[in-house]
Amino acid sequence: MNIFNYSDAPDDLHADFVETDNPEFSLEKTGDAVAVCAAAVFGIQALFPWQRLAIANILDAVHAVQAVEAAEVEQKEGCIDGVVTQDEDGAGDFFEEPTELYDEDGVHRGRQVVLLPTGAGKSLCFQVPALLLDKPTLIVYPLLALMADQHRRMKEAGLDPVLLRGGQSKEERESQFARLEGSAENSPAKLIIANPEILASETILSKIKQCGISHLAIDEAHCVSEWGDSFRPAYLNLSEIIKQLDPPAVTAFTATASPYVLKRISEVLFDGRAHIVRGNSDRPNLRYFVRHCRIKRPALLAEVKSRKLPMVVFCGTRARTENTAAFLIHSLHNDNIKFYHAGLERDEKDRVERWFHNHDNAILVTTCAWGMGVDKKNVRTVIHLDPSPTVEAYIQEAGRSGRDGKVSEAILLWSLDDKTGIESLPKQQRLRAEVMIKYAESGRCRREVLLEALGEEISGNSDVETTVCSGCDICNRSATQFAKDEKSILEFIKKTNRVFTQQELVSLLKNQIKNWRTTDLNLLLKKLKDEKKIISSNSIFWKQKLRVS
Structure with a gap:
């Protein structure tokens, strides 16, 4: 994808008018502002329908709040046109507000959960409207690696976002606050990057509240369910942050959410009431394989030797990433292999991220600390040495491959020990992890098992044609269902x-x-x-x- 610079966008850039209910595209407009922005800043010539819908919902919600606020001001002044009229006695007749904050189903029009497959352009859904809104957009990311990656990409596009995270010096933090407020030389930042923990700071939250927020976007929102109920309680506090900031639009973005996770996201963030925008969860360019084995290192070595690079190998623990990387370096006599996990120092993480992003023959051995939302487009192979704890996590991690749309492969190494480990988990964890047993052992189409777990409708009616799998070892008859x-x-x-x-x-x-x-x-x-x-x-x-x- 070619990246254009925001500041270099021509004033006369034109896109064909698209008729829509979105106020940003009113009939007085001569062009489609969203399409112009996507083309000029991001080099995207056409948006998917679900992207257009998510963006329209955001802009609609902000404009609805603005219209209601304007109506309230005019009403107080006694001069609202079409809403309050006064007779000679000064009595007013109240008519319907010009814009409603709630849709016909009673759900706030600015509250939505957007489910799009990995690589489908979720970031555009909040970056494009951010440039069209008067007040900034706050984006909440789960991982420092993802924050750093998105910050770098936004700066490359000329967006210069504010970055708020732990570990910043006083000077760094003051510099970011200055960007938030703007100056004579620079307008206030359109985008603010943060994580849930940093928003727990009253000082930071107060600064953000002072500037006003048009849209709060929560990326990788499945973490609300997966992490909020266990080791990152700050995710559960996001509902309180939403109430304090009270932005017109709040959107939770994720590539993967089963019905259970979707319900939990809605409960935590929106008190159970939110619109759902869902794209097709399938990634047709991904090929899914399971290799049954009892001893994983020889199986891993065989897979690494036979698959295309760049490659990511996911492991369950930090120690396992280090040991596996050392094993591969020794066995393959290859120095283009590095490990990555949350225990590394920040500078070392940055070095590994840059190395892998710019390297086309690299193997990265990592925990889940790398990859969520990180946009290295040409990863050809993802191998799981250990199964992910949930189907959502597996789809997220497998989806790191083939983000450029080219055929790529996701391989799970599966052993009896994996099944035993899942069956020994506490009940709630076990119920969610058991999908991985079905994925590995049921003998059903791998893709079908994954999509079904995400709530996609899989036809069991012989009279209804089911979608043909675009690639898995079950459907191409290459699977071996034993070690x-x-x-x-x-x-x-x-x-x-x-x-x-x-x-x-x-x-x-x-x-x-x-x-x-x-x-x-x-x-x-x-x-x-x-x-x-x-x-x-x-x-x-x-x-x-x-x-x-």
């Missing part, structure tokens, strides 16, 4: 019944099975022994020789 490594070892032991001890077997196979090390073989044999699938004979003739039980 090949386990099956191969069991077949070998069965064939060589009581010929080898564990040590002898490992010594024989370690140089014959590609990508496997001594530790991998010993680990697999230990698992099979613990599960009573193989046993070591105790007889005097077959001492310690392995056989299938």
